[in-house]
Amino acid sequence: MAKTILIKNFSNSAGNSVDIRLSYQFYGRKPEEAPVILVNHALTGNSIVTGKNGWWKDLIGEDKCIDLRKFCVLAFNIPGNGYNGQYFENYKHFKLKDIARIQALGLDEIGINKLFAIIGGSIGGALAWELAVLRPELAEHVIPVASDYKSTDWLVANCRIQDHILNNSINPVSDARMHAMTFYRTPQSLSQKFQGKRNSQNRSFEVENWLLHHGEKLKNRFTLRAYKLLNHLLTTIDISNGSGEYLEAASRIQGEIHIVTVNSDLFFLAEENRKTYRELVAIKQNVYLHEINSIHGHDAFLIETEQLTDFLKPVFESKINPTHYNPKSQPSSEVNFNEDKAGYTTLHKIES
Template sequence: MISEFIIEDFKLTSGSKTLVKTTYQQFGKALGTAPIVLINHALTGNSNVTGAQGWWSAIVGDNKVIDTQRFTILSIDVPGNGFNVNSDYTIKNYKDWQLVDVAKIQVRILEYLGVNELFAVVGGSLGGQLVWELAALKAIKIAHIIPIATDWKATDWLLANCKIQDSILNNSTNPIYDARLHAMTLYRTPRSLKQKFERERDEDSIFKVENWLSYHGNLLQNRFQLASYKLMNHLLTTANVLRNYTSIKDFAQVISADIHLVSVDSDLFFLAEDIWETYIDLCTEKDNVFISEIKSIHGHDAFLIETAQLQNILKPIFETKTHEHNHKHHIVWNR
């Protein structure tokens, strides 16, 4: 069931005040009867994490790795993400927003639901950046922080590509379609496209890779709003958990949760080397930090494609006893 949450006069980090309308969903066990897992969606995602239309049904569901028969699953829509097409939900002043604002709204919803402790917070890409932001607020006790194919900061590479996306979204005559074409080349890799298409053409002599890009451009254009795309792309650029910390090492000293980093070795969006650098920085200050790496030719989207590998990475975390964590269950892959 989709539930609505409204904040009448929410103060953004930028200083402006705004009406916030968003939605959230609950799956699995009833609140108060089981450990709670919060799942954050990525740029074009939403709170539909499981079920027939669920974007993460391979991972979340009955007898899946994140088992709805064992856990209460919460997923909160980023305000303005387009899941509700009602114009009241649209955010036009997108550059006033920061990802930390979304994390603060998550805290408000969790407090409203009476949740003060989470077994895990997990998310990929933008959703993983939001995992970091929520942890940095220290408003909710979290046992496991699981950011996937993401980092705690917006790198120069990410900022550069989001700038290109923003320019396309604000200047193109076909903005969603054109921006998606550019984005798909970041989410995959040259090897992935070579394996998939091998320079083949269709019956009209059009390269199949071009048809594939057009398909994804049209698909997103048919289900996504321009205002949502502008907002979500902008939020990627605002990730930075060091607002209240002097360094990532300082952050590590005050976060008690187990931190499970998951990189993708071929990721061209959130580079694996940056995530491994974060791992090394955290390990100098904190023992309960772990890293796993998805091996794939498919790049950033591998966190959605390589479900078998991700299941193997997440399984030891979600099979542990909820209050007695045994570190020997962790998979840690070293380069």
């Protein structure tokens, strides 16, 4: 069951004060008895990361790469993704850095000041970069998967098309999703999957039916307001805080950095991650690059679980630093705990 933290009067990048409901879930061991791994979801994901409906269930679970018998897994919902019913009308007032700041406040109020790892895919990986730069000492391992620490021109261009679809289409979520699927996969992936086949009943191409299916499927579980926010946040990835000094910012991260890229990714390009690795490893020692080889493009981080496990298993089997969990760790003394009617734990910051 999800719990929630109420962060009152959060000041976003536009200088507006907003009350934030940050919902989260724990999996596996208790946070006071085991190292904690923070898992960040992708654009249409949420805090359900494992179990029957978990979006990363092939990577996270008992006896899996991230073993729930050994670790405590924490997953936040990006505020505004609709999971807990919260949306932002003025969504363009937020940047991804704001989400990292909200996560940092959430960790403080839960009472977690050390993480064994931060891992995330796609925008979740970018959020891992942002949080790691915000709190350089927080995590022993930072693992951005199929992601980047900046919004490239190519990424912004695709998000602009998505924005136009979301604001102008009569069926915006479905149509935007169909467009997105064309850069989440590759021509080779679609060719292998469909081989030019047509439906036996209506004679339409099977690839068309597949796109329509994914569009309608997302429309039934994801809202327009959430899609607009997350798409906008993709255009605000910037660990340099506007200075353009990305490498300097990344070099301040004290933990190991494991960049996982996909050779065929048409969204977060592999060449950008390779360049980041080459330049960052020259000024920081504990940086590693892992490349998934796949024809499936961006979605390979969800499909090629065996390759991802091969890369990450040594990380999650490495020696655990005992300072990364504190059995006596308690939430900040500047927090009040209450149970609301929905059964959520709400942590209200006491205003000075």
